[in-house]
Amino acid sequence: MDLLHSILLCILLGTTVLGASRTTPPSGALIVRAGTTTPGEYATFAAALAALPNDDSSQSIFIYPGTYTGQVDITREGPLTIYGYTTDTSNYVNNQVNIDAAGNATTAGSDDASGTVRVHKNNFAAYNINIRNTLGPGVQAIALSQYGSQVGFYGCGMYGYQDTLYANEGTQVYLKGYIEGAVDFIFGRQGSAYFGGNTIAQKAPGCITASGRETNDTNSYVFNQNTIILASGAATNTANNFYLGPNIRLRVIFKNTVIESQINTALWSIWSSATPNTDFVFYADYNTTGPGAQGIVRPSFAKLLTAAQAEEYSIASAVGSNYASWVDAAYIV
Numbered sequence: 001m002d003l004l005h006s007i008l009l010c011i012l013l014g015t016t017v018l019g020a021s022r023t024t025p026p027s028g029a030l031i032v033r034a035g036t037t038t039p040g041e042y043a044t045f046a047a048a049l050a051a052l053p054n055d056d057s058s059q060s061i062f063i064y065p066g067t068y069t070g071q072v073d074i075t076r077e078g079p080l081t082i083y084g085y086t087t088d089t090s091n092y093v094n095n096q097v098n099i100d101a102a103g104n105a106t107t108a109g110s111d112d113a114s115g116t117v118r119v120h121k122n123n124f125a126a127y128n129i130n131i132r133n134t135l136g137p138g139v140q141a142i143a144l145s146q147y148g149s150q151v152g153f154y155g156c157g158m159y160g161y162q163d164t165l166y167a168n169e170g171t172q173v174y175l176k177g178y179i180e181g182a183v184d185f186i187f188g189r190q191g192s193a194y195f196g197g198n199t200i201a202q203k204a205p206g207c208i209t210a211s212g213r214e215t216n217d218t219n220s221y222v223f224n225q226n227t228i229i230l231a232s233g234a235a236t237n238t239a240n241n242f243y244l245g246p247n248i249r250l251r252v253i254f255k256n257t258v259i260e261s262q263i264n265t266a267l268w269s270i271w272s273s274a275t276p277n278t279d280f281v282f283y284a285d286y287n288t289t290g291p292g293a294q295g296i297v298r299p300s301f302a303k304l305l306t307a308a309q310a311e312e313y314s315i316a317s318a319v320g321s322n323y324a325s326w327v328d329a330a331y332i333v
């Protein structure tokens with residue numbers, strides 16, 4: 001198929017042509033531009049969200065480069081897509097839109113309430129935006145709090161320290177993005193999520209994933225082809241002192257992971273010896289490689305999958321066999 005036909009097919013299917021720039025708003029999108037005085041544009045993300053009709057129509061918002069400060073809670077009924085300005089849609093590297101806040105779960109009253117961006121709706125997608133909780137160490141401080149189903153983040157960056165990404169409910173995908181934190185920074189209770197082709201950046205000693213699965217449900221976090229690195233400015237004692245997860249009732253599978261800096265050789269940690277939380281736990285990895293994956297000796301509660309077993313864990317097993325109807329195929333790895 002020639003390029004023109006590929007592009008036409010992508011447009012028909014609603015998928016993205018990767019690598020292209022997105023520097024002008026798609027037709028029909030509300031426009032957010034920092035400092036704008038142009039009639040019809042919005043100077044903040046929150047103002048554009050508030051201007052959307054609260055009905056079941058499909059809507060989109062395009063955001064020009066800048067840092068937009070303030071928490072947002074996205075609740076409208078109909079499908080919504082957020083597009084960040086970028087010179088390269090293929091991943092997060094050229095993102096120029098930051099959504100910032102410094103929520104603190106103690107002050108806010110809950111993990112969810114501390115989120116910089118809170119998604120409490122189904123059928124939501126975001127492309128090439130960075131979502132940051134800038135509070136730093138000390139308390140749970142969520143960047144993204146996600147409760148919707150059929151929700152996709154494509155080429156997005158998530159930045160925080162403790163509990164960055166709260167994939168708490170619903171079905172969701174995180175593809176070709178960046179997720180940074182130190183402590184339990186990808187976590188949730190009833191969410192099902194697929195993470196593909198992301199860079200996961202460890203900022204200080206701690207665990208990447210955590211979860212409080214409260215029943216023996218079928219929800220899982222499936223990771224495929226992600227790269228784990230030390231974050232820029234990571235604490236000097238981070239190498240050797242981080243883990244894929246603590247043993248806290250999670251069902252998590254890491255496939256084809258490349259680890260760049262030495263992970264703790266146990267790979268997985270228990271929650272604490274007093275409360276090991278070994279009920280409902282399923283921890284597994286397959287084909288974990290890289291300079292940081294030397295000398296791994298898995299604890300008894302963790303599994304090393306065979307190739308055949310690893311096949312059972314996929315985007316379909318994580319978010320449902322109808323994933324092709326809502327996930328942007330251009331980003332799937």
Ligand SMILES: *[C@@H]1O[C@H](CO)[C@@H](O)[C@H](O)[C@H]1NC(C)=O
Binds near residue numbers: 104107135136139
């Ligand atoms: C979070 O808020 C609590 C209560 O207001 C405060 O005591 C604490 O210092 C805050 N934590 C950080 C890291 O700012």
Ligand SMILES: *[C@@H]1O[C@H](CO)[C@@H](O)[C@H](O)[C@H]1NC(C)=O
Binds near residue numbers: 226257258289
């Ligand atoms: C193992 O993972 C690496 C990195 O994702 C990938 O390039 C390689 O093809 C995988 N090997 C197998 C046997 O799946």
Ligand SMILES: *[C@@H]1O[C@H](CO)[C@@H](O)[C@H](O)[C@H]1NC(C)=O
Binds near residue numbers: 216279
């Ligand atoms: C949870 O389900 C798994 C798979 O069906 C099963 O092996 C395990 O024993 C169950 N655990 C509990 C505590 O019910």
